[in-house]
């Protein structure tokens with residue numbers, strides 16, 4: 001029994017290190033759990049965007065080359081992620 005508990009803890013620890021990508025929980029407050037809200041009445045509906053458009057938007061916010069009046073806010077959301085993390089995440093939302 002003790003061995004099983006230890007194995008589980010080690011596995012969980014590993015899993016959380018490996019999935020260090022974008023945490024969607026930080027985004028849903030503004031964009032909606034299914035990405036169907038216009039964040040703060042300003043953004044496009046992300047669930048309607050293509051994976052490629054989302055990837056371009058997220059990397060563009062990070063680089064400061066994309067966005068509307070509230071792009072500074074989105075820059076703060078994505079600045080700490082690598083482009084690879086943003087690409088990988090974009091492939092999981094939108095269409």
Ligand code: HEC
Pocket residue numbers: 022023024026027028029030031039040042043044045046054057058066067068069070071073074077078
């Ligand atoms: C505090 C509210 C808020 C949070 C949290 C937030 N966003 Fe946004 N998001 C916005 C707003 C507002 C815009 C439109 C910004 C602009 O003017 O370009 C936007 C735009 C976007 C766009 C592009 C849509 C467009 O209009 O072109 C994507 C994609 C996106 N957000 C993804 C994310 C992801 C992924 C996260 C979490 C890591 C996140 N957002 C967190 C408010 C938020």
